[in-house]
Amino acid sequence: MAWLRELPWREPDSVLAAWGNVPWCAFLDSGGALEERSRWRFFCHAPRHVLHVQAGRVILDGRDLGQMSAAQVLSFLRSLCPWYDALAQQVEGVPFSGGLVGFAGYAFGLALEGINSAHAAQADVPDMAVALYEYAYAWDRQEKRCYVSGFSHDGYDSTRCVAAWYAVPEQMAPVPACPSFTLEPDQSADSYRRAVAQARELIAAGDIFQVNITGRYTALLPDGVSKVDLYRRLRAHAPAPFGAYLSCGADFSLLSCSPERFVSVSDRGAVASRPIKGTAPRGQDAAQDEAFARMLAADEKECAENLMIVDLMRHDIGRVARIGSMQVQDFLKVERFAHVHHLVSEVRGTLQPEHDAFDLLAATLPPGSVTGAPKHRALEIIDMLEASPRGAYCGTVFRIGVDGSMDSAVIIRSFECAGRVMRIGVGGGITILSDPQKEYEEMRLKLAPFAAFAEGV
Template sequence: MERVLEYIRAGDIYQANFTQRFLAERRDGLDSYALYRRLRAISPAPFAAYLDCGPRLRIASASPERFIRLSAAGEVETRPIKGTRPRYADPAADAAAAAELVASVKDRAENLMITDLLRNDLGRVSRVGSVRVPTLYGLESFASVHHLVSVVTARLRPGLGAVDLLRAALPGGSITGAPKIRAMQIIDELEVARRGAYCGSVAWLGFDGAMDSSIVIRTLSITPDTVIAQAGGGIVADSDPADEHEEMMVKIRAQLRALGEERA
């Protein structure tokens, strides 16, 4: 993380989404679909997905994040997440955590950077003047976390479709950084392993041209020998390593519980 901060101080980037990978040995007899159902029960999410990619990879995702939705009429929506706080059983503590998140200058700045990046991505394939931000820093609460979520909308240009939209926006701004290409180069340099399916996108495309897609976070990748979990967060100039580590552990808690490996 210190190297990311050095790049920020040098002016290379404003933000990078830096992640850490957790590996567990796959136990004999592990049922990957049962593991997905357990993860989904622990952490219900609007973009949960299970993918059987063959004997060498299965993906169990409990993602809360929409990447891009495209309607048959050409209406586009993306919902970047930046800003996280844990949920609490005590209502007063839970409300205080949510209020602190909404008021956080750092988290709002992170969210704004990525919202602006996505405005730019969508603008490349959208009708001139159609890009809007109807919601900025909206609070959304899930089973184990509160998030700040913004909403960016647009109208796709005539003659373009879902594939053009994905080409303009992949990979998602919330899991790369700003500027996107330089952030990706730094991530490639500093992260110790390739992300694989993690931080990619799961999508469906309809015969009418409609599409919806997720960002593949809060996910377990199951291989013949290993189960992989990964989490991270947006690093900005005033990020504190201890706080970023705590946020990462909040994000990965459900995956560790599903594996039965949580120590807390």
């Protein structure tokens, strides 16, 4: 049985300050301009189950379940979540009332594709971390209302959820100051440009159409700064429609400012993906901003890059979608974000009745917008050309409700924090028209807001 309670308004930052240091809390933080994709925020804690995957070994609630393939892990997650077909109707208007929240990293996607990486596995970064939550706190940014909703079993009482919310201070606690820190690259500028040039040679030889080449930057979390306080500052600095703070146990956290939806599916099987490909800076004033947007819309290389990823996502989703249901909307639309313009397209379809959100993840991971086309060969080339493993970067943050619906984001513009070690990845798509220096400049443009954040600007 599902339940819903309306609550008095509390600022998300107040809730983060009060509850964010608890292990296995999850904040799905839609920010930036208010629209359909960024209307709702959700906070979950005190999970019923927690699952951790490292190099194929699965740990559930501290119990070692042994080795599983990536496909077996997704099947196990399906069995872990209780399903209530009528939940969406019982909790009208609130799109998530508990279920699975977590992330699948890039290595998990490689495992699904059968790629053995030459890079040493990162012992401090899980391949996947997921928790099952029996309720969720929700903010409706459009109506400026708050709720808690969940699914009941064994006489579950929602009053303690309501009481905990009333104990959260109405006034936001100040965010502690954060000393500056230094982001160190995993390769030099020349090394990155050489990787781009090699990728372009492989494209010219007909080996591939497009490939995403990225790099990682590493820093140490400043002394005395908690990960949740760092995220509180970050979300104000770089708001994004698919922001997220995941505390995956005591040692690993993900701090994401992702602008990109990966795949979503409704409780009725409607699928949408909104890949981003193509980047331009924001202007200093309205006229310059509009000029940059027009240049991006007319850029042959950027449009070709987006088109190839649209075709890739149509193919991936089409593996589990009804024949004839695939369509493209908002093709090559320029969207403005806090620090950049992006070219965005939307791919839609309808799941076949025998498939669900877990099948959709299996068919589409790792995300095509951060890999390339054809995908399998792109993954091999990425592993050959890049200087370090991607970790969580270029995976996905997802929520899967007990009604079967899912929403997810591509893990980009995100810090992964393992102990005191922080990493952030950036990169871009390479085509036959790519210029190594311009690709390096685009990569630095994406990094710039986070470099400024690290310097305390």
